Amino acid sequence: MASLLNLDEFQLERCLNQDIATDSVALLGTLPVQDGRDLAIVRILKLSSVASQEFSTLINRLEGLNLVESNDIYTWFHGWLARSNAKPDVKIDVIFPATDVHVRKYSAQSVHMVHESIDLYRKIVKPYVDSFPPKRTQWVRNILDGTSESEKLIYSDPGYVLLPDMKWDAETSPLSTLYVVAIAKSVALRSLRDLRGEHIPLLKDIRRTARQYVQGKGLAGSAVRMFIHYQPSYYHFHVHVVNANHFGSLGTIVGQAHLLDDVISLLELDGEIYTKVTLNYGLGDQHALCQPLLEAQLNDDSE
Amino acid sequence: MASLLNLDEFQLERCLNQDIATDSVALLGTLPVQDGRDLAIVRILKLSSVASQEFSTLINRLEGLNLVESNDIYTWFHGWLARSNAKPDVKIDVIFPATDVHVRKYSAQSVHMVHESIDLYRKIVKPYVDSFPPKRTQWVRNILDGTSESEKLIYSDPGYVLLPDMKWDAETSPLSTLYVVAIAKSVALRSLRDLRGEHIPLLKDIRRTARQYVQGKGLAGSAVRMFIHYQPSYYHFHVHVVNANHFGSLGTIVGQAHLLDDVISLLELDGEIYTKVTLNYGLGDQHALCQPLLEAQLNDDSE
Known part of the structure; x- marks a missing residue:
């Protein structure tokens, strides 16, 4: 039973991943079952402990303080935060078996960074996209035809819908x-590759609607970063539409x-640009x- | 004297910044001086506490453990890490006065996201770039003509130099x-705006040299993300040339x-593209x- 899991009995095999950006570690090992041991993954993830605190009490919560270095203006300390029963240090996910x-x-x-010429798109990428069974994106069609999440829609017209991403709640999450x-x-519009000059009005509509939405929330229209x-x-x-100040989101990386603004600018120069240009991006080796x-x-990499 | 700073006497005025991405807080307040009080900034920054640990001892260092939720495969806990005198929780920078x-x-x-048409480039951006006094970039010319940092150069030819960024040390820093x-x-080449078709060979040279350098370090040539x-x-x-797996670097954000690969692809389609296209980017309001x-x-924002 998972609720009886005893991490003391976890036998480590190897580290699957150690990620500085999310301050997390994923460990592979085993945990005992009735007739032996089964594979278990333990993921340990640091919880935010400074930025999420009440800042007015943060300094009072410092227990230890060691002077590291000092000059006439700058002083550096190392510090220890007082232990709080209400605020754990880490979140631990166990997957077992x-x-x-x-x-x-x-x-x-x-x-790895790869280069998708239009030739490689036709030979490799398009067949891959075409091979996806429709049931994999049934959830999207359910949103689009109003079968699900209709109460969450911010805007809907014949061209597109606008709704909160599942990582963000319009009622309770901070605007940041x-x-x-x-x-x-x-x-018919499956990806960036399918965009043509005729889609500029759709893209501008999306941009305008998203700006109006955030303005209604009290942000400037220029305070959002929109990307594909x-x-x-x-x-x-x-x-995707995110607060332009939000640098934590990994999905905003170049490559x-x-x-969206760049895509519109390029299509305005040449409405057929995505039938010609090589697209370059990073892909995990899996x-x-x-x-x-x-x-x-x-x-062509020897170029 | 900075070394006698007593943070207990810090009187908080307001929070300057609270940043989830870096898990840090910057506080403005005052500290006492002989004849009154002076402005002080206290910045509290979380130190990495999970990803930087020896992973083999991480589970043993868990002190408390609270079950949050559990089903047949997934179990979530909240945990507390044992206090270590050697590993502080936070770094504290004090700037005073x-x-x-x-x-x-x-x-x-x-x-704010802004749009720089070629017209706005000529009217606003180019005069701004032209107005910089040469002494602001004397340090770059010192590198280029060999006056400084010559021992750090990885490669140099009449077109360009390749060297480690100051944030990375080729001898001691991890490849990650x-x-x-x-x-x-x-x-004459000051920014992306100045690139023309004639610069494609330079850009490809830089790409090839950077790939060869990382291959010499044991990485695949495709394992680096190059960007401008x-x-x-x-x-x-x-x-800029960074490990493609390195998502922590804020300078890789779209906008x-x-x-570099995209810039080459666009110049190959149209060698004059940067004399025409609108460039879109985020700028801090300062x-x-x-x-x-x-x-x-x-x-044009009402579009």
Whole structure:
């Protein structure tokens, strides 16, 4: 029974991943079962302990203080925060029994930068996108046709819907973490590659609606960063809208995210640009497209 | 005397910034001096406490453990790490006496997305770039002509130099944080806006040299993310080269960083593209270009 898990009995095999950005560690090992031991993954994740505190009491909560260095203006200390029963240090996820799928999911992926020419798009990427069974994106069509999450919709018209991302709650989450998504209704629009000059009005509509929404929340219209992922995690064209001050979101990295404004600017120069231009992006080595693209571009990498 | 600073006597005025991404807080207040009190800034920054630990002892260092939730596969706990005298929880920077410049530097900046058409580049951005006195970038010219940092150079030819960024040490820093910079020697090349089709060979040279360097370090050539900032922090054209797995670096955000590969792809389509295309980016509201650009584009924002 999971509720009886005793971490003391965890036998470590190896570290799957150690990630400074999220201050987390994923460990692979075993835990006892009736007839032996089974694979278990223990993930230990640091909880935010400074930025989430009441700042007015933060200094009073310092227990120890060691002077590190000092000059006429700057002084550095190392400090220890008083232990709080209400505020844990870490969150621990245990997956038990763990399968190979879990092990792969929590393993460090090595990211490779790949170049998708229009030729490689046709040969490798488009067949991959076409091969997805429709049931994988049934949840998106349920949102688009109003079968699910209709109470969450911020805006809907024949072209697209705007709704909060599942990582953000419009009622309770702070505006600093604002995250909404616009999803196009056309099933023909699957990714950045499908955009043409004719889609500029749709993209500008999305931009205007998103700006109006955040203005209604008290932010400036210029205070949001809107971007498109390529490759995306699902092949229904969608635009991410986040607070421009929110640097913590990993999905905004160049080589994965394309600024909506840049996409509009490029389409205004050349409405057919995404039928010609090479798109470059980072892929984890477990992504189905990674090895085929790396192999196909071995020659042009010597450039 | 800074070394006698007693944080107990810090009187809080207000919070300048609270940043979840870096888990830090910057507080403005006062500390006593002989004839009264002076402004002081106290910045409290969480030290990494999970990812930087020896993972083999991490589970043994858990003191408390509270079950949060459990199902047949997943179990979540909250945990407390044993206190270590060797490992402080936080780093504390005190700036005292603090000036207005310090207060501005540590205040939260509100980021706005701006659109720089070629017209606004000529009217607003180019005069701003031209107005920088040469002494502000004397340090770059010292690197380029070999007056300083020559022992650090990884590669040098008439077109550019490659050297470790000051945030990364080639001898002692881990490859996971790899960060090198290529700086073009031509003083006419100041930013992304100055790139033309004729610069494709230079850009490809930089890409090839950087790949060869990381391959010599044991990484794959595809394991680095190369990008150009616009706006950059200094107006000598340069390319950032970081480990593609390194998501912690804030300088890789879309709307500030342009993938070198994308820049090459666009120039190959149209060698004059940066004389035409609107560039879009985020600027802090304290940046000299922010207000002029926001005002100039008030009309096109209603699109």
